[in-house]
Amino acid sequence: MALTKLNTLSLADDAITSAKIADDAITSALIADNAVVTAAIADDAVTSAKTTVTSINPNLIINGDMAIAQRNTTSVGTGPKTCDRWYSTWTGGGITQSQVALTSGGAYDEGHRHAFKMAVTSTSSANSRYAQIRYMPEAKDIRNFGWQYTSGSSYITMSFWVKSSLAGTYFLSFDGPDSGNAQVYSTPFTLSADTWTKITKTIPGGSNIVLNDDTGIGFYIDIRMDLGTDYTASDATINAWADRSTSYSKTTTDFAQSWFNTANATWELTGVKLEVGQSATTFEKPDYTTELQKCQRYWWTIRGDEGQDYSNNYGFLVQWSSARFSGWNPFWTMNFPVEMRVIPTTTILGTWGTNNAGSWTNAGYKTKMSATLGFSGTTITGGAYAHFNSTDDAVTFDAEM
Amino acid sequence: MNITSAKWEKVYAGDTLLTDKGGIVAMIDGEQCHVPTDPMNRHYAEIQKQVAAGTLTIQDAD
Numbered sequence: 001m002a003l004t005k006l007n008t009l010s011l012a013d014d015a016i017t018s019a020k021i022a023d024d025a026i027t028s029a030l031i032a033d034n035a036v037v038t039a040a041i042a043d044d045a046v047t048s049a050k051t052t053v054t055s056i057n058p059n060l061i062i063n064g065d066m067a068i069a070q071r072n073t074t075s076v077g078t079g080p081k082t083c084d085r086w087y088s089t090w091t092g093g094g095i096t097q098s099q100v101a102l103t104s105g106g107a108y109d110e111g112h113r114h115a116f117k118m119a120v121t122s123t124s125s126a127n128s129r130y131a132q133i134r135y136m137p138e139a140k141d142i143r144n145f146g147w148q149y150t151s152g153s154s155y156i157t158m159s160f161w162v163k164s165s166l167a168g169t170y171f172l173s174f175d176g177p178d179s180g181n182a183q184v185y186s187t188p189f190t191l192s193a194d195t196w197t198k199i200t201k202t203i204p205g206g207s208n209i210v211l212n213d214d215t216g217i218g219f220y221i222d223i224r225m226d227l228g229t230d231y232t233a234s235d236a237t238i239n240a241w242a243d244r245s246t247s248y249s250k251t252t253t254d255f256a257q258s259w260f261n262t263a264n265a266t267w268e269l270t271g272v273k274l275e276v277g278q279s280a281t282t283f284e285k286p287d288y289t290t291e292l293q294k295c296q297r298y299w300w301t302i303r304g305d306e307g308q309d310y311s312n313n314y315g316f317l318v319q320w321s322s323a324r325f326s327g328w329n330p331f332w333t334m335n336f337p338v339e340m341r342v343i344p345t346t347t348i349l350g351t352w353g354t355n356n357a358g359s360w361t362n363a364g365y366k367t368k369m370s371a372t373l374g375f376s377g378t379t380i381t382g383g384a385y386a387h388f389n390s391t392d393d394a395v396t397f398d399a400e401m
Numbered sequence: 402m403n404i405t406s407a408k409w410e411k412v413y414a415g416d417t418l419l420t421d422k423g424g425i426v427a428m429i430d431g432e433q434c435h436v437p438t439d440p441m442n443r444h445y446a447e448i449q450k451q452v453a454a455g456t457l458t459i460q461d462a463d
Contacts, residue, residue: 077430341441343439343441343442344442345434345437345444347432347434347435348433348435361426361435362410362435363410363424364419364423366437401443
């Protein structure tokens, strides 16, 4: 009887050797799920050349997911007023900046729960108008994190999620002030209206870039929503490093749309990562405490609204007997949670509850690690005190860029 | 950064005056700030810039 069908029982053990299997005869489609178990793989059968391992690069950006807002969650001011380390910079019209919660969209799906938002409250069509979100890394940090910044074949990659209410082409710019002629690199990106979009931009080094090994500004990193024609030119150099030797102007091409001249226009940003290399790797969510301490290098506060019961004088108190100090002005040293970038500016906010306290003073006796708070004009002979007694009372320390 | 006034602050050790220019108390963006004389401090740098431009004068300490 002729053999018409071959089943596994017809095959002797070891009858089919690997030499009898044609190259590429066994494709992945012919292998059942879970058919290859660990025990069936010989020792050393899988080499590193046959595997793909994706590493995650460190992120130079602090608070890139906008989760930390020590100062406030909304402000009409310019500068770093809401999300730590992030500046709202604009002139003309009016803009509100805020930290907002995310509940949906591409950025949310990637794991981000907060964004930095700018919203137009008063439009501007002036040629001198500008509206930007700015981040400034310290020069030593970007100088020393592995980028061969004077080499055109060494790269950094910046990635971020962004949503604008107005479709159009916008710009990301790097501006390095340490160079003799400041070096500027501007690169465009395009957005659809009201759509979260992940932008990835890879930037080479430039032969004229200088980065000092200090705590000053390494780059002004600007995400530009709008620039008036005082700052743009149709023939401006983009996607290449160029000198900013004579003027801040003309570092991007003209904007076809005007975000700042659009009533109620909005812009949201989150998930910002700056890393060495030519591709964007995963945004690794930072540990909150570690990230807060990174932010506190630039700004921190003791605030009344975090006291357990401000109406009963809890939260923060200094108290003394002037007899003990023989009439000298009383001072107290406050140690900072981390070393600050520079000796900070100290601000005493709110009304406080006081008794014979004189006037706050904070001159001298400050370092990057501690400050001495005190009072002047304390001539009384009895006891005295000053304490938080309302939610707006605070002591702040500012060492921002 | 809107700076509307600036005045030097004295520094004492006990009742001994160490310097009458130990820091600057300034109104910045509507808040009274105590600014150190650190050239890397952004508030001090801005005060110096405005003084050089002739748009701000630092008053003597009381």
